[in-house]
Amino acid sequence: xxxxxxxxxxxxxxxxxxxxxxxxxxxxxxxxxxxxxxxxxxxxxxxxxxxxxxxxxxxxxxxxxxxxxxxxxxxxxxxxxxxxxxxxxxxxxxxxxxxxxxxxxxxxxxx
Amino acid sequence: xxxxxxxxxxxxxxxxxxxxxxxxxxxxxxxxxxxxxxxxxxxxxxxxxxxxxxxxxxxxxxxxxxxxxxxxxxxxxxxxxxxxxxxxxxxxxxxxxxxxxxxxxxxxxxx
Numbered sequence: 001x002x003x004x005x006x007x008x009x010x011x012x013x014x015x016x017x018x019x020x021x022x023x024x025x026x027x028x029x030x031x032x033x034x035x036x037x038x039x040x041x042x043x044x045x046x047x048x049x050x051x052x053x054x055x056x057x058x059x060x061x062x063x064x065x066x067x068x069x070x071x072x073x074x075x076x077x078x079x080x081x082x083x084x085x086x087x088x089x090x091x092x093x094x095x096x097x098x099x100x101x102x103x104x105x106x107x108x109x110x111x
Numbered sequence: 112x113x114x115x116x117x118x119x120x121x122x123x124x125x126x127x128x129x130x131x132x133x134x135x136x137x138x139x140x141x142x143x144x145x146x147x148x149x150x151x152x153x154x155x156x157x158x159x160x161x162x163x164x165x166x167x168x169x170x171x172x173x174x175x176x177x178x179x180x181x182x183x184x185x186x187x188x189x190x191x192x193x194x195x196x197x198x199x200x201x202x203x204x205x206x207x208x209x210x211x212x213x214x215x216x217x218x219x220x221x222x
Contacts, residue, residue, distance in 0.1 A: 006153075031208070040119065042199060042212035043154075090153055098142060098208050102153035 003027070006091050006103035013078070013085065013110050021076045021106045023091035029101075031094040032074040036060060036087045037105075043090060049074055078108065086110045115202055115213035122219045129187040131216045133200035136181060140202040143176065144210065145185045148197045157185070157198075187218075195220045 004025040013019045025032065031050050035043040045058030049068040063082025068074055078085045088107050092100040116134045123129045135143065141162050146154040160167045160174045160183070167174045173186040183200055197215040204211050 040214065042115070042214040043210075045209070048209070092154075094208060098203070099156055099159075100154075100210060102146075102155070104153045105151070107151075 004091060004093055004101055004103040006089075006106050008106060009104065011106055011108045013108060015110060016080045018077055018079050019108065021078070021089055021091075021108070023074045023076065023103060024072055025074075025093045025101075025103075026072060027093055027095070027101060028071070029093035029095055030071070032068070033092045033094070033100065034058075034064075034066065034074070034076045035090045035092065037090060038087050046076065046089075115200060115211055117198075117200060117213040117216045119214070120217050120219070122221065123190050125190060125192055125220055125222050127190055129185075129190045129194070129218055129220075131185045131187075131198050131200075131218065133183040133185075133213055134181055135183060135200070135202040135211075135213075137202055137204040137211075138178065138181060139206045140204060141206040142203050143174075143183050144201040144203075145172075145174065145183075146199045146201060146212075148199065148215070150196075154199065190218075190220050192220045192222060194218060 007022045033048045034046040044060050047066040049055040065077045090105050091103045094100045144159045145157045147157050148154045171188045175184045197217050199215045201210040201212045
């Protein structure tokens with residue numbers, strides 16, 4: 001089955017810890033995205049990558065970092081510099097017709 | 112700046128029609144999208160409309176676009192309890208391949 005997966009589904013972090021959220025796709029898409037969703041709000045773009053070994057900051061990149069060493073993978077690290085990391089994180093990839101396909105999300109909670 | 116507005120909440124009875132409204136700001140958006148998000152899940156593309164169209168129908172879904180007023184609507188005919196979800200509209204500012212999302216409308220369908 002082709003698709004986009006995220007792991008873990010739930011993640012708990014202690015204050016001061018870095019955590020990494022996984023995003024993998026087997027759709028052969030070049031472009032991938034990370035969004036943050038807070039309750040009652042829309043999606044805000046954290047980082048995006050148009051191609052392997054390249055990525056750009058989105059609207060709320062502070063306190064986050066990414067890498068894109070493989071086409072299939074776009075992990076997001078939430079660093080201790082992110083002061084309010086509790087949120088639902090969504091990863092997406094985009095096809096050549098501009099449709100974005102979303103993963104099931106990771107819910108991160110800071111204890 | 113870019114700002115996509117939606118009402119927060121809509122409640123309808125099963126079998127009635129639902130109309131979810133959205134206003135956007137960027138007249139150069141080439142595509143406008145409607146996504147559905149079920150609880151605890153990622154976003155699923157429902158439908159989209161190209162900016163040179165006024166209307167698009169897809170089974171129970173009808174999208175209306177008023178470019179002059181920058182107003183987009185999604186009508187769901189014969190609404191079912193399985194349609195209960197959050198619905199997001201999204202525009203493509205500057206005609207590019209980035210998406211700007213509205214805050215989402217929570218649709219509740221009562222039996």
